[in-house]
Amino acid sequence: MGWGTAPAHPIPSPGLWGLVNNAGIAIPTAPNEWLTKEDFVKVLNVNLVGLVEVTLSLLPLVRRARGRVVNVASVMGRVSCFGGGYCISKYGVEAFSDSLRRELRPFGVQVSIIEPGGFQTAIIDPAPLVEGFARLWERLPAEAQAAYGRHYVDKYAKTTTLLHRLSSSRLSHVTDAMTHALLYRCPRSRYAAGWDARLIFLPLSYCPAWLSDTILGLLLPIPASGVP
Template sequence: KPKCLLRHFSSSGFWGLVNNAGISTFGETGWLSMEKYEKFTDVNLLGSIRTTLAFLPLLRKYKGRIVFMSSIIAYFALGNGIYSMTKAAIEKFCDALRLEMKKFGVQVSIIQPGNYARSTKIQPPVSAEEIWNELSEEEKAVYNKEYVQERANFFNNILSEGSPNGNEVVDAMVDALMSPAPKARYMVARLKEKALVLVCALFPTAVMDFFLSYALSKVKLT
């Protein structure tokens, strides 16, 4: 079930909704089953949409706030394209909703955390052996164990570097709910993560592809 943080003020009715549904996993596109794509879309995207639609009448009535949990990974993918896909989709849903709700006095904000894997535990460490055992015979014919192990090590290293200060994200959520002038987007990330997002936004896609491809893997498919 989608998780949401609801704030209720008896003097002003229903005030705010925070959509915080989120699950994550690791794997290249062909490694993941269609069932996983459906599950991730259902939780990360449709879960937030269902909750929003259910409370929209009250939020319009009381000129409330709606907050969505996105991620900087909406701008690029590093071994978890399935998660990136759902976060990019929720960003576009929020962009449309924010403009539509202005005429009702409803504020819509997006929280874009960087790497907080150590504090949220959203993604457990990756086991290369488990990944390999779950691959179809077709995928095993394309990839080798060394490649899978290298990718797993790369992703696990990212997880280990995650910030343990999850309160920074909570502070942004509170500001989005309580500030007289909430931001449309709150990017809660380290400087190098913000720089990476900036490069994604300003540089040609070919430039970003070059750096990310180099970072992702040096192991050849032989």
């Protein structure tokens, strides 16, 4: 796996050795102005609140076993690239996991965060993303449609399709990180998984805001009434 530490070989004990939280949805995704509170809540309930609920329900068992908690966030929990609840939820997963790691360290429990980039799974399938985006466009007031312009939808569709093609198909990058976090003696606090996470988004997260805004702005459509 490339991290170079020996397996922990945990001694069996009453409780639960490992918990992996990996559930997530991304739709609806759109400019924040296009969305309602309910659109945000739909994603947050699955990606963040559900993760917290499952973790809290099993935490006594993990603590008893001095085990491991592995929370799958996203590199979008470092750089917020688009509107909607997804990036917000992943920032929340990062914050929850950081506080949990510090609280549980005295009990011998290890908490790790996995930050995948783009992988060719259903969560970034272009078809439902573009269809959902178009539906949100159709429900916008006429004033908002005029402000953004129909080309905004078309550019979004092209960008989504391109990013899916550039995404990795090797899911082993993520599962290897899970294995290391669960079984090895010295798990890492964070694992970046995927070429784009390591080479693009993590470095971007350390850039000044003006620079990251400029770079990410190259991928975003320009609204009809926006500044060119």
